[in-house]
Amino acid sequence: MITPVIITILIVVAVLVLFVVCIGIMMYNRLVRLKISAEKSWADVDVELKRRHDLVPNLVETVKGYASHEKETLESVVKARAAAVDAGSVGEASLAEGLLSQALGRLLAVVEAYPDLKANTNFMQLQGELVQTENRISTSRQAHNGSARQFNEYSSVFPSNIVAGFFRFDQLDYFELKDEAAREAPKVQFSS
Numbered sequence: 397m398i399t400p401v402i403i404t405i406l407i408v409v410a411v412l413v414l415f416v417v418c419i420g421i422m423m424y425n426r427l428v429r430l431k432i433s434a435e436k437s438w439a440d441v442d443v444e445l446k447r448r449h450d451l452v453p454n455l456v457e458t459v460k461g462y463a464s465h466e467k468e469t470l471e472s473v474v475k476a477r478a479a480a481v482d483a484g485s486v487g488e489a490s491l492a493e494g495l496l497s498q499a500l501g502r503l504l505a506v507v508e509a510y511p512d513l514k515a516n517t518n519f520m521q522l523q524g525e526l527v528q529t530e531n532r533i534s535t536s537r538q539a540h541n542g543s544a545r546q547f548n549e550y551s552s553v554f555p556s557n558i559v560a561g562f563f564r565f566d567q568l569d570y571f572e573l574k575d576e577a578a579r580e581a582p583k584v585q586f587s588s
Contacts, residue, residue: 423559430550434543434568438486441536441571445480445493448529452477452500455522459503462513466506473499486540486569493533493571500526537571544568 456470463470476492476499483489504523507513514520548567551560559565 419555420559423556424563427547427551427556427560427563427565430543430547431565431568434540434547437536437540437543438571441533441540442489444529444533444536445489448496448526448533449477449481451522451526451529452496455500455503455519455526458516458519458522459507459513462510462516463506469499469502469506473503475499486571490569490571541570541572544570 452473456473459466460470476496480489480492480496483492507519550556551565551567
């Protein structure tokens with residue numbers, strides 16, 4: 397026989413279970429929204445990287461016309477660009493883009509030895525576009541890292557880590573410089 401006490405206990409248990417399920421659903425939905433936000437921010441980084449990849453061949457061709465004997469530098473830029481285009485994951489892209497940045501830095505250092513090239517309108521336009529693109533990449537990278545941090549933090553703290561673990565939400569990678577040399581500020585020297 398079911399007594400009023402048993403009915404009350406069953407109702408309380410049902411309400412508690414419903415409350416826990418609702419909290420779990422809310423946590424799951426928040427994890428999904430944070431992951432979508434991080435994926436969108438990575439797509440923004442990817443768009444800017446594609447823009448950069450499209451500028452590199454034009455820059456190389458312009459420099460090649462003035463400095464054809466700088467073959468090794470030009471080839472390293474082309475190889476670094478190819479590796480960056482083929483990068484799959486955020487970690488691979490981060491590493492490949494660091495190498496491309498170094499190669500472009502060496503290319504721009506070579507340009508310093510060619511005053512005619514530095515005065516070339518096409519080169520100046522490409523260099524300006526490259527600088528703008530680098531700034532956009534930096535901004536997009538910061539936004540992606542912020543989104544990834546927010547997702548990683550939320551999926552790591554209790555009790556949302558239980559939901560994240562149950563639904564196998566993995567930590568997201570940051571887009572960061574892997575090479576210590578790339579982290580250092582460039583040295584600027586003015587020759588007289």
